[in-house]
Amino acid sequence: MSTTYYLLLSALLFSIGAVGVLVRRNAIVVFMCVELMLNAVNLSLVTFARINGALDGQVMAFFVMVVAAAEVVVGLAIIMSIFRTRHSASIDDANLLKY
Amino acid sequence: MIYVAQVEQVSAPPIDWGAMAPLLVVLGAACVAVLVEAFLPRHQRWPVQVGLSIAALGLAGLTLGLYTGSEPAGMTTIGGALTVDQPTLFLWGTLLALGLGSVLLIADRSVEPGGAFVASAASRAAAGGPGDLTYAPTDPDRSYGSPDQAPTMQTEVFPFTLFALGGMMTFVAANDLLTMFIALEVLSLPLYLMCGLARRRRLLSQEAAVKYFLLGAFASAFFLYGLALIYGFAGSVRLTDIAIASAGSARSDTLLFAGFALLVVGLLFKGSVGPFHTWTPDVYQGAPTPVTAFMGACTKVAAFGAILRVLHVAFGLTRWEWRGVLWAVAIVSMVIGAVLGLTQTDIKRMVAYSSIAHAGFLLIGAMAITPQGVSATLFYLLAYGFTTLAVFAVISLVRTADGEATHLSQWAGLGKRSPLTAGTMAFLLLALAGIPLTSGFTAKFAVFAAGIADGMAPLVVIALVASAVAAFFYLRVIVLMYFSEPAADGPTVTVPGAFTTAAITLGVLLTLLLGIVPSLALDWASGGGFVG
Numbered sequence: 001m002s003t004t005y006y007l008l009l010s011a012l013l014f015s016i017g018a019v020g021v022l023v024r025r026n027a028i029v030v031f032m033c034v035e036l037m038l039n040a041v042n043l044s045l046v047t048f049a050r051i052n053g054a055l056d057g058q059v060m061a062f063f064v065m066v067v068a069a070a071e072v073v074v075g076l077a078i079i080m081s082i083f084r085t086r087h088s089a090s091i092d093d094a095n096l097l098k099y
Numbered sequence: 100m101i102y103v104a105q106v107e108q109v110s111a112p113p114i115d116w117g118a119m120a121p122l123l124v125v126l127g128a129a130c131v132a133v134l135v136e137a138f139l140p141r142h143q144r145w146p147v148q149v150g151l152s153i154a155a156l157g158l159a160g161l162t163l164g165l166y167t168g169s170e171p172a173g174m175t176t177i178g179g180a181l182t183v184d185q186p187t188l189f190l191w192g193t194l195l196a197l198g199l200g201s202v203l204l205i206a207d208r209s210v211e212p213g214g215a216f217v218a219s220a221a222s223r224a225a226a227g228g229p230g231d232l233t234y235a236p237t238d239p240d241r242s243y244g245s246p247d248q249a250p251t252m253q254t255e256v257f258p259f260t261l262f263a264l265g266g267m268m269t270f271v272a273a274n275d276l277l278t279m280f281i282a283l284e285v286l287s288l289p290l291y292l293m294c295g296l297a298r299r300r301r302l303l304s305q306e307a308a309v310k311y312f313l314l315g316a317f318a319s320a321f322f323l324y325g326l327a328l329i330y331g332f333a334g335s336v337r338l339t340d341i342a343i344a345s346a347g348s349a350r351s352d353t354l355l356f357a358g359f360a361l362l363v364v365g366l367l368f369k370g371s372v373g374p375f376h377t378w379t380p381d382v383y384q385g386a387p388t389p390v391t392a393f394m395g396a397c398t399k400v401a402a403f404g405a406i407l408r409v410l411h412v413a414f415g416l417t418r419w420e421w422r423g424v425l426w427a428v429a430i431v432s433m434v435i436g437a438v439l440g441l442t443q444t445d446i447k448r449m450v451a452y453s454s455i456a457h458a459g460f461l462l463i464g465a466m467a468i469t470p471q472g473v474s475a476t477l478f479y480l481l482a483y484g485f486t487t488l489a490v491f492a493v494i495s496l497v498r499t500a501d502g503e504a505t506h507l508s509q510w511a512g513l514g515k516r517s518p519l520t521a522g523t524m525a526f527l528l529l530a531l532a533g534i535p536l537t538s539g540f541t542a543k544f545a546v547f548a549a550g551i552a553d554g555m556a557p558l559v560v561i562a563l564v565a566s567a568v569a570a571f572f573y574l575r576v577i578v579l580m581y582f583s584e585p586a587a588d589g590p591t592v593t594v595p596g597a598f599t600t601a602a603i604t605l606g607v608l609l610t611l612l613l614g615i616v617p618s619l620a621l622d623w624a625s626g627g628g629f630v631g
Binding site: 007010017018021027031034037040041045047048051052054056057060063067070071074077078079081082085086091095096097098 | 277280281284288291292295301302303305306307308309310312313316317320323324326327328330331334335336380381384385
């Protein structure tokens with residue numbers, strides 16, 4: 001099977017993630033959509049590594065995983081703290097800062 | 100088909116410890132600061148953390164000075180992951196000095212009781228601060244100190260600052276996109292947390308942190324997808340390899356330009372440029388003011404350092420393909436910053452929009468792919484960083500019983516009440532507007548001259564109009580301070596402690612010096628170009 005399909009799948013997943021970030025209202029779901037985007041990138045990196053016949057793309061995917069894990073730690077901490085104060089994880093409720 | 104890579108003998112790349120010393124000192128001190136946070140009793144942490152941070156920044160500055168003094172040739176180290184060349188050294192020096200100023204602001208506890216980072220919101224009762232939803236006099240969350248004790252400061256902000264600063268220093272020196280991405284995250288993650296640390300006004304602060312985090316993670320996903328596409332095009336993420344591949348490659352140009360676009364979106368987001376600025380006003384307003392000062396000054400330097408390097412080293416050859424798009428971005432950024440800045444009523448938001456306009460000016464310098472463009476942009480970053488730092492330091496001094504008086508109407512008549520503070524603020528705002536004899540004028544002049552020399556005259560004309568419009572809202576604040584009657588229940592100006600005074604003095608002095616004798620810094624900034 002052509003590797004192009006994997007690239008198309010990756011682009012599709014990335015787009016789903018990006019649209020999800022823009023339309024979903026729950027901070028946790030928005031965050032999961034960002035993670036989907038990062039994983040779509042991982043798929044591209046591994047596919048390009050295969051196309052290029054080199055290993056560095058695969059190694060980069062590991063770096064991305066580590067970064068994604070660190071981002072989860074920080075992100076969930078921030079979302080938890082705002083949930084404790086507001087008793088809501090909806091990003092529409094947080095609207096004190098505007099204009 | 101099974102693909103087996105030929106693994107050859109792996110040998111460790113040589114590392115130039117002398118060149119990397121400033122970076123290693125900062126990151127090492129950040130790790131030590133985490134241990135301090137874990138093992139020292141609470142009342143000892145503040146003096147130790149402040150001492151450690153200042154000592155680390157001083158030592159890093161010293162090693163940087165020693166290395167620069169030996170007049171090194173630019174080179175890459177640790178297997179080509181980092182470049183230590185003249186722009187890197189200049190940006191490292193700028194970041195360390197701005198970082199020192201920010202640490203001083205963060206450490207100050209004299210402006211409000213316990214500083215901006217008190218452990219619990221309960222001390223707000225004494226300060227009369229705006230309540231949060233769950234506050235009750237017997238707050239069960241409140242585990243630090245007894246009510247009659249002075250509020251203690253949360254000291255984890257110091258390791259965050261050092262980690263963020265280490266990330267920024269790596270970001271401007273990164274010679275491949277993967278290192279750049281890791282550095283981007285190392286600088287961003289502590290910043291997201293620092294935004295949410297103002298416990299007295301936690302609703303605003305946490306909202307800023309959530310917004311910054313979600314949008315920042317979104318932008319870094321774009322950066323990463325751009326990295327992947329460019330890897331697909333060039334077969335490498337090393338900046339010089341991208342430049343070579345862009346000169347001629349069998350792969351489709353679509354990969355290169357789609358990758359470039361996504362990558363630049365991620366970088367422009369960090370620099371709060373143009374249409375990718377939406378987080379800036381909210382985060383600047385919501386974050387604790389010392390953190391806003393750190394973000395406004397250092398993040399801008401780091402982001403534009405990286406943008407310069409990417410545009411010059413990796414995409415210098417393809418400049419005619421992308422320049423049109425970045426023209427549009429720069430225009431949008433200047434117009435948004437100047438026009439929306441006019442309508443603001445909160446002074447922190449106003450400075451945020453001013454930073455968006457300044458990002459547009461900086462982008463003009465970054466787009467000029469000439470040595471003059473590099474040195475002008477570097478100089479602009481130095482000048483803008485110190486002015487911004489001092490502006491936020493002054494903002495943190497003007498207070499009512501509720502906390503900082505950030506509404507513009509509260510600044511009315513400040514010139515009559517506290518002439519020194521108002522005079523300092525007026526001088527700094529004139530520098531942001533770009534009036535001669537301040538660093539703002541020299542910096543704008545250098546950037547616009549570089550833009551015209553590289554064939555961007557129409558863009559520079561638009562920039563001049565935008566800076567004239569922006570000058571109006573700076574002058575409005577000055578008029579308000581000097582020519583209106585003070586309100587009866589107006590804010591008081593806190594007498595700053597030694598730390599804040601030092602930071603303001605540093606900012607004002609450099610703003611003045613760079614305006615009068617800019618040649619010293621300009622010479623250093625133009626000492627050499629990028630090495631890839």
